[in-house]
Amino acid sequence: MTQPIRWLQDEIADRMLQKLDIVKLDVKDILIVPDFAGKHLEMLAKRFPKARTLSITEAGVSGFQMWRAKAVSNWRSLFASNSSPLAGYTSSGRFDIPDNSVDLVFSNLLLQDLADPKHFIQECWRVLREGGLITFSYLGPDTGKELRSLDVPELKLKNLLSPWDMHDMGDALLGERFSDPVMDMEYLTLDYEKSELLLDDVAALNLMDSDPLAISQLSVLPQKLTLEVVYGHAWALGKRLAKARDNIAYIDPNQIGRKTRSDSA
Known part of the structure; x- marks a missing residue:
């Protein structure tokens, strides 16, 4: 994502939080x-005012931008927060x-740009505490479907790295x-x-490789763009159980408590 599409990130973040209205969750971190330096920080600060935020910042966002955004949204937790660049994760x-x-x-509009979303899920499982929650949004495979049938050689479209539907x-x-x-x-x-303007957004959404300014046949382009937005959340429960095989979960014997009986006098 880039700056021209920031409004979309904020809009989807707002919708993600609305979907969590019915979820009860005690959040410390x-x-x-x-x-990104958008309105989602303010939304999260209002929902979880005492929580510490840990950031994996998107490309192009400076440390000062994030510091300023967090200072405006929730100054109380500013100095208890830390961040690292998304490039480090990738x-x-x-x-x-x-x-x-x-x-x-909280992951907003990222998974479509990852070559291996399953690895991302595994990493979220690692860092979540027992009873924690992953909530996310991403662009599904129907995104930009109006452009797929066009015969414009200069319009070098590219598929989403992970065209997963919901x-x-x-699964x-x-x-x-x-x-x-x-x-x-x-x-x-x-x-x-x-x-x-359509081409600017297509480029910001990472849906094409070509330079928008180099496309001359603008008259054949559609006047609309469809986004398929997928939302989801899931709980990290049973983290002490070994990974199930054949639908059977195996427990480490050291995790089984032993009940003792004291002799009566």
């Missing part, structure tokens, strides 16, 4: 990935935080031991008066 495959260290992972994601969550996944999807249609 939140991991935001990707974090290169190492790990968040720079310990195991079992957060109660909520059923794929729900992946269950496969990685998350409990009670809730998935839903909606279509958002963006209307444009100028093709140049």
Whole structure:
């Protein structure tokens, strides 16, 4: 994502939090990935005013921008927060935080740009505490469907790195031991008066490789763009259980308590 699409990130973050209105969750530490200097920080601060925020910041966001955004949204937790760049995660495959260290992972419009969403889910499982929650949104495979049938050689479209629909994601969550996944999807249609504006958003959404300024056949472009937005959340429960095999969960014998009986006098 880039700055021209910041309004969309804020809008989807607002919808994500609305979907959590019915969820009861005691949050001390939140991991935001990707974090950006938008309104979502203010929304999260209002919902969880005492929580510490840990940030995996998106590309192009400076440390000063994040410091300023957090100072405006929740100055009380500013100095209890830390951040690391998203590039660090994409290169190492790990968040720079310990195991079992957060109660909520909040991920807005990231998964469609990851080559391996399953690995992301595994990493979220690692950092979530028992009873923690992962909540996320991402662009589904129908995003930009109006552009797929166009015959414009200069329009070099590219597929989403992970074109998972909500059923794929729900299955992946269950496969990685998350409990009670809730998935839903909606279509958002963006209307444009100028093709140049449509192309700017297509580029910001990472849907094409070409330079918008180099496309001459603007008259054949549609005046709208469809976004398939997938939402989901799931719980990290039973973290002390070994991963199930053949639908059977195996427990470490050291985790089984022994009940003793004292002799009566």
